[in-house]
Amino acid sequence: MQDYEKIFKAFLAGKGLKLTMPRRYILEEVFRLHEHFNAEDLYAKVKLVTRDVSLATVYRTLPLLMEAGLVQHALRSSGRDRFEHIYGHPKHVHWLCRNCGAIQETDLQALMPVIKKQADAIRFKTDDIELSIRGICWKCALLENENHIEKE
Amino acid sequence: MQDYEKIFKAFLAGKGLKLTMPRRYILEEVFRLHEHFNAEDLYAKVKLVTRDVSLATVYRTLPLLMEAGLVQHALRSSGRDRFEHIYGHPKHVHWLCRNCGAIQETDLQALMPVIKKQADAIRFKTDDIELSIRGICWKCALLENENHIEKE
DNA sequence: GGAATGTTGCAACTGATTCTCAATACAAGG
DNA sequence: CCTTGTATTGAGAATCAGTTGCAACATTCC
Ligand SMILES: [Mn+2]
Ligand SMILES: [Mn+2]
Ligand SMILES: [Zn+2]
Ligand SMILES: [Zn+2]
Numbered sequence: 001m002q003d004y005e006k007i008f009k010a011f012l013a014g015k016g017l018k019l020t021m022p023r024r025y026i027l028e029e030v031f032r033l034h035e036h037f038n039a040e041d042l043y044a045k046v047k048l049v050t051r052d053v054s055l056a057t058v059y060r061t062l063p064l065l066m067e068a069g070l071v072q073h074a075l076r077s078s079g080r081d082r083f084e085h086i087y088g089h090p091k092h093v094h095w096l097c098r099n100c101g102a103i104q105e106t107d108l109q110a111l112m113p114v115i116k117k118q119a120d121a122i123r124f125k126t127d128d129i130e131l132s133i134r135g136i137c138w139k140c141a142l143l144e145n146e147n148h149i150e151k152e
Numbered sequence: 153m154q155d156y157e158k159i160f161k162a163f164l165a166g167k168g169l170k171l172t173m174p175r176r177y178i179l180e181e182v183f184r185l186h187e188h189f190n191a192e193d194l195y196a197k198v199k200l201v202t203r204d205v206s207l208a209t210v211y212r213t214l215p216l217l218m219e220a221g222l223v224q225h226a227l228r229s230s231g232r233d234r235f236e237h238i239y240g241h242p243k244h245v246h247w248l249c250r251n252c253g254a255i256q257e258t259d260l261q262a263l264m265p266v267i268k269k270q271a272d273a274i275r276f277k278t279d280d281i282e283l284s285i286r287g288i289c290w291k292c293a294l295l296e297n298e299n300h301i302e303k304e
Numbered sequence: 305g306g307a308a309t310g311t312t313g314c315a316a317c318t319g320a321t322t323c324t325c326a327a328t329a330c331a332a333g334g
Numbered sequence: 335c336c337t338t339g340t341a342t343t344g345a346g347a348a349t350c351a352g353t354t355g356c357a358a359c360a361t362t363c364c
Contacts, residue, residue, distance in 0.1 A: 016309085016310080017310070017311090018310075018311085018361085020310090020311065020312085020360090022311080022312070022313095023311090038351090039351080039352080040351085052312095052313095053312090053313090054312070054313045054314075055313090055352095056312075056313065056314075056315095056352095056353080056354085057311085057312060057313075059351090059352060059353070060311090060312090060353090076228060079320095079321080079350085079351070080351070081351085081352090093267075093270065095271075095274065095276050097276075098279065104274050104276065106270040106273070106274065107270075110266050110270075111263050111266050111267070114262050114263050114266075115245075115263070115285070118245065118258040118259075118262075119247075119285070119287075121258070122247060122256050122258065122289075122290070123289075123290035123293070124247050124249075124256065124285070124287055124288070124289060124290065125287045125288040125289075125290075125293055126285055126286075126287040127250065127286055127287040127288070128285065128286050128287070129283070129285050130282075130283070130284050130285070130286075131281070131282070131283045132282050133267070133271070133276070133278055133280065133281050133282070134278075134279055134280045134282075135271075135276055135277045135278040135279040135280070136276070136277040136279070137274075137275075137276060137277075138274070138275035138276065138277075141275070141277055168340085168341080169341070169342090170330090170341075170342085172329090172341090172342065172343085174342085174343070174344095175342095190320090191320080191321080192320085204343095204344095205343095205344090206343070206344045206345070207321095207344090207345095208321095208322085208323090208343075208344065208345080208346095209342085209343065209344075211320090211321065211322075212322090212342090212343090231319080231320070231351095231352080232319095232320070233320085233321090
């Protein structure tokens with residue numbers, strides 16, 4: 001049994017809940033996926049393995065996984081919430097290109113000392129940190145320049 | 153005429169658009185408000201001044217104000233987007249208490265050097281930075297402790 | 305067995321946001 | 335003035351991600 005299964009099982013047990021098959025399928029898929037996904041992406045992936053899971057259960061399980069510290073809300077784009085498994089991964093910054101939609105990641109650790117200092121200053125008990133930056137990725141910036149040159 | 157009016161007017165002109173009365177009412181209210189607001193909050197406030205504005209126009213004007221650099225998306229909570237006027241304000245971090253919903257702000261400038269360095273490293277052209285941290289504010293943390301004591 | 309409690313799929317619902325459309329404003333040119 | 339083109343608007347309809355009610359099941363505990 002994987003670590004994340006133990007963690008989820010223990011978390012659920014603590015709330016009088018059980019690691020059922022649908023929940024297990026969803027959990028497995030969450031850790032098989034190494035990209036950012038929204039609820040429907042996840043549902044589609046799980047569907048490839050079994051049909052004993054409904055979209056409603058995906059929506060119901062995601063908050064549990066988040067509360068258990070296994071999944072986090074990564075960012076929101078195009079009107080949808082996107083998630084990622086976080087267990088075993090360092091926290092990171094999301095850079096979203098508003099032209100092509102590509103997402104890049106950088107380290108958040110470098111920012112933690114300042115953030116922690118500020119948290120202490122206002123006596124805030126931090127659960128989640130979400131830093132998303134939107135703009136233009138270098139590829140799209142390149143293309144824009146090329147187009148400008150063509151126009152001239 | 154306020155600075156922000158000039159800016160918005162110039163921005164609109166650059167796109168072949170005009171600063172109409174509904175847009176002006178909305179703009180005025182945006183800068184009269186000194187809290188975070190969602191579209192409906194803003195609509196309600198504008199309604200107190202005039203009835204010549206519709207909710208649809210509020211929704212249509214917000215993206216223009218954002219593009220003009222006068223308003224920014226502050227954070228999302230309870231399924232709603234919340235905004236704030238940003239012209240003349242330093243960028244800041246939002247600390248959202250997931251118990252009472254209170255929002256505190258701290259300086260983002262302290263984090264900018266690292267963020268800029270990372271942006272350079274991936275050659276990203278930054279437009280917006282949104283750093284939201286959720287957890288428990290000190291007031292709610294206090295109350296929680298009191299309750300624990302009572303229970304014992 | 306029977307009660308109590310948690311789980312699920314399904315379909316209906318919700319509600320913030322977006323869109324459609326007909327009416328209106330307004331500028332430019334004749 | 336009149337005509338034409340373009341931008342604008344309010345009202346209401348539509349969208350659609352996410353939530354919820356509910357009846358059928360599953361499990362555990364007497
Ligand atoms: Mn990520
Ligand atoms: Mn703010
Ligand atoms: Zn891009
Ligand atoms: Zn609080």
